[in-house]
Every structure is written in structure tokens, then in C-alpha cells.
Amino acid sequence: MLVVGGGLVGLTAALVLRHHGLAVTLLERRTGSSPQPKARRVNMRTMEIFRELGLAELVRAAARELAGHDRMAAGRTLAEAGLLPLWRPVDESGTVIEPSPELPCLIAQDLLEPVLREAAVRGGARVRFGTEVTEVAQDAETVTATTHSGEQVRARYLIAADGARSPIREALGITRSGRGALGEPNVNVYFTADLRELVRDKPFNLCQIEHPQARGGLCSVDGRHRWVFMAEGGDTGRDWPRVLETAVGAPLPDLEVHSVLTWQAEMRVADRYRAGRILLAGDAAHVMPPFAASGANTGIADVHDLGWKLAAALRGDTGPLDGYHAERHAAGWFTAEQSSIRTVNLRDGVPGGDGLAHPYVLACGGFxxxxxxxxxxxxxxxxxxxxxxxxxxxxxxxxxxxxxxxxxxxxxxxxxxxxxxxxxxxxxxxxxxxxxxxxxxxxxxxxxxxxxxxxxxxxxxxxxxxxxxxxxxxxxx
Ligand SMILES: Cc1cc2nc3c(=O)[nH]c(=O)nc-3n(C[C@H](O)[C@H](O)[C@H](O)COP(=O)(O)OP(=O)(O)OC[C@H]3O[C@@H](n4cnc5c(N)ncnc54)[C@H](O)[C@@H]3O)c2cc1C
Missing domain, CATH: 3.40.30.120 (Glutaredoxin)
Incomplete structure (x- = not known):
């Protein structure tokens, strides 16, 4: 088995394939982990998958910095912000619902990726970073990936977990459908500053900043020094130290801005998840707005599904794999659609009505x-x-x-x-x-x-x- 892409989805694919006893090689063009701590919310279904892989404890230990940061907050500035009520659904008898054996957790992508990478290597996967795939070809029996150095790597099947721009999907001519770009572009500013005193009484996941000169969302990355500010509007050239001090509502003498990244909320789902022996998964198959924190979680569910289907195909039973597109395209479309119609105003509370799925349906694989x-x-x-x-x-x-x-x-x-x-x-x-x-x-x-x-x-x-x-x-x- 060959996996192209060593993000959260590709690394989980390697782990799942090893769990099913399959030999796997993963090729990733980056030499290290994600430069931005983008995804942070690991939902209950993903934690159940990590539980099956024997990794739930490891992930929870790596996520300890943000343990207890369950609440949302809102205010004119961080200094003035207060925590919003915690949403805990109850059943008819008023008992809090326990939908999963695993609680969700918050862990920045740049912390989770190395945990998965080490586990994949320990589990026997060949994980090769610094290796770019430049061409993919297939015949009736095999898929061949050519790397930047001209090396050819052959496998029976290939999982393309090569991200939203997926060169493999593009080369295969697979089109995408969906609502396209949604709203204005956004800018993520990853910075460090010691905010421990300011947040001591409000351990938050995401704080909505409502100051007219610094609107956006402040995300806890480690809850003490590492932060991401998601600014509205696509202007990357703003005076970020000034914007961040306004958003925080206090001087930031030790502020360091590490990277400024533009991104656009979009809904685009590949029209085919499979082309012969090549299977699309993760952002290569679907991109969705991050407001339901479902992008990586949906991709991880894709490869969890592919694991048993590919294992069956290698035993000569290709029926399950033939159902991959029908099942995961429907699930990807559903989640991307739900992510597109969700509110981004935290003060509105948990979204409901108008066909919006119950948050646990998204978080517990309720599709x-x-x-x-x-x-x-x-x-x-x-x-x-x-x-x-x-x-x-x-x-x-x-x-x-x-x-x-x-x-x-x-x-x-x-x-x-x-x-x-x-x-x-x-x-x-x-x-x-x-x-x-x-x-x-x-x-x-x-x-x-x-x-x-x-x-x-x-x-x-x-x-x-x-x-x-x-x-x-x-x-x-
Ligand atoms: C602001 C923001 C917040 C988010 N928050 C959440 C969240 O809380 N929860 C959540 O579930 N999702 C969230 N997401 C979405 C999540 O980040 C993505 O869905 C997820 O990271 C996609 O993972 P992936 O492995 O499919 O793709 P990627 O992480 O893009 O990985 C693809 C990899 O393929 C490699 N690659 C590409 N081409 C080649 C090639 N030719 N050869 C070798 N390697 C190649 C790339 O280098 C890259 O490492 C968020 C996204 C944003 C923008």
C-alpha cells in the first residue's frame, strides 16, 4: 500500500493499514510537521478510532496542555472577555448524554502529527518525509509513484491524502462540486506571547474578539504562550503587533509573530473518490469551512473506512472497496454541507433548527x-x-x-x-x-x-x- 501525504489523514492511513496487517509506505514532500497549528479539535469519533488503534492514551497525554479548555469565550477584547456557558446535551430524564467511550480533545496539529508519525514508524510503516511524488501511473495490477529523485515506488493501491490542492486528484482530472468559496478570505496569525495572567480565570478554546479594529477569533494553542488569531478579511499586510495588542487589550512586550497565512472557507467535494487503484481521502477529497471543526476528523474517518476495505480487496474481495465512493462521498458531502451552513457567532450558542445536524451527529460519526x-x-x-x-x-x-x-x-x-x-x-x-x-x-x-x-x-x-x-x-x- 502506498500513501501520498503525511498530514493528519495520511499518517492515520498508515496506522490504520498497519492495524489491518498491510505493508505500507508513506511519502511526504515536507521535511517536518505542519508549520501552522491549524486543526485543534479532535472529535469523539476520531478518538474512538485512536482507541481502536491503541493510541487514545498517547494522544490524550500529548493534548494535556489544553485539557479543560472546553469553553468558548467572547468579549470586546481578551482582557474584557468572559466564558460562555458550557453546552452539555441531556436526555429526556435530564441525564447528561454519554455518546462515546472517549471524550474529544484539543491538540494542535503541529503536536498531533509527530505523535502519529512516531506511532506509524513504531507500528512498522515506512514513513519517508522529504519525498515528493511527481507522477502517478496505474495498470490493471499496480500503481506506480515516481518521486522527485526519479525513484519508482510500486503498490497494489494508493491513498492520495495529498491535501486540498491534491496534485494526484488534479492529474486524474477529478472535478469537484459544492458551494465553492464562502464569505471573505481570512488570515491566521500564529504568535507567541505570555498571556498566562490574562487567561488564568478563563481557560478557553476559542475567544470571539468583538473590537471593531480587531475582529476575529483567538484560539488557544497551548493555553499559555502559543496562540492563533483568526482575523476577518484577507489583508495580510496589517500592522499585526498593533492588531494583536488591540485584540488582547493589553501591551504584549514579548510578542513574536511566527507566520501569517491566508485561507478561504470553501466547500468543494470531489465528484469521484476513486479512480481505479487510487483512492482520495481527507482534504484531497473534500474541503469544508472549519466552523464545525470537521475537516481533519472527516478525513480520518475516510481512511478508517479504507483500512478494512483495502484489506478485503487484498484478500480478493473487492466488493467493500467498490462501495468506498458511495459511502464516503455521501458522508463528506453531508459534513461539508453542514459545515457550510453553521453560524460563526459564538454568542448564538449551539446551532440548531433549519436542517442543522445535532453537533453529536457530526462528532460521533452519526451519518x-x-x-x-x-x-x-x-x-x-x-x-x-x-x-x-x-x-x-x-x-x-x-x-x-x-x-x-x-x-x-x-x-x-x-x-x-x-x-x-x-x-x-x-x-x-x-x-x-x-x-x-x-x-x-x-x-x-x-x-x-x-x-x-x-x-x-x-x-x-x-x-x-x-x-x-x-x-x-x-x-x-
Ligand atoms: C483555520 C483552520 C482550522 C481548522 N480546524 C480544524 C479542526 O479543529 N478540526 C478538524 O478536524 N479540522 C480542522 N481544520 C481542517 C484541517 O486542518 C484539514 O482538514 C486537515 O489538516 C487536512 O488533512 P490532510 O492530511 O487531508 O491534508 P494536509 O494536512 O494538507 O496534508 C497533505 C500533505 O500532503 C503533502 N503532499 C502534497 N502533495 C504531495 C506530493 N506530490 N508528494 C508528497 N507529499 C505531498 C503535503 O505536503 C501535506 O503535508 C481546520 C482548517 C483550518 C484552515
């Missing part, structure tokens, strides 16, 4: 894949997972700190309520559980990505399907 056998549609404006076909199995705690999500991955699993005996000859590892979303006598079949492929009460039906369709239950095209 329903278009699988055959769907009898009930998963709602999106409320978070109400019920073990429907095409959705991630709802999280419930089992014995010894295990979750229902731990039952599958990298293998399939048959999760059964009531007696396991009738299910024992279906050809899947059987796990007996006692959970509220399964009546006794009902079973759900989990794919290796913890998505429910089948639900029913008749073991014969499951056996017949498994025989007729392999174990993949090929997705709708």
Missing part, C-alpha cells in the same frame, strides 16, 4: 451510510442512535471498561441480545450483550469500522446473505 437493508432512517437534527443499519453502533458500557464499539475492528463482530446459541454457525465471532437498543433474540452484524451492516432476528437470513454476498454486503452504488 447513516446508504446500505441495503435500511428500514429506518437515522435522524440528524437530534442525536438518537438506535442501532439502525448503516450507522455506527451506539456506545454502551460493557464489563471491564469496554464499550460496544470495542467489539469490532479490525474484525467483524456479531452482537447478540439473548441466547448466542442460534447464532453460533453464522461465521462471525459472537458477542452476547444486554443493551437497551437490542431486544432479546435480535442481532446486529458489525463491520470492522463498527458500522451496522445487518440487523435481524433470523440467523438463517444472515447465513444466506453472508454466503451470497461474501461478508461485505456490498453498498448501494
Amino acid at each position: 447513516q451510510y446508504p446500505l441495503p437493508g435500511i428500514t429506518e432512517t437515522e435522524p440528524i437534527t437530534e442525536f438518537a442512535p438506535a442501532g439502525r443499519v448503516g450507522t455506527r453502533i451506539p456506545h454502551r458500557w460493557l464489563a471491564e471498561g469496554r464499550s460496544t464499539l470495542d467489539l469490532a475492528g479490525p474484525d467483524w463482530a456479531l452482537v447478540v441480545a439473548g441466547s448466542p446459541i442460534p447464532w453460533q454457525d453464522c461465521g462471525f465471532p459472537v458477542h452476547q450483550v444486554d443493551v437497551d437498543f437490542l431486544e432479546p433474540g435480535t442481532a446486529v452484524l458489525l463491520r470492522p469500522d463498527q458500522v451496522i451492516a445487518w440487523r435481524g432476528t433470523d440467523p438463517r437470513q444472515l447465513t444466506e446473505l453472508a454466503v451470497a454476498d461474501g461478508v461485505c454486503f456490498t453498498t448501494a452504488q
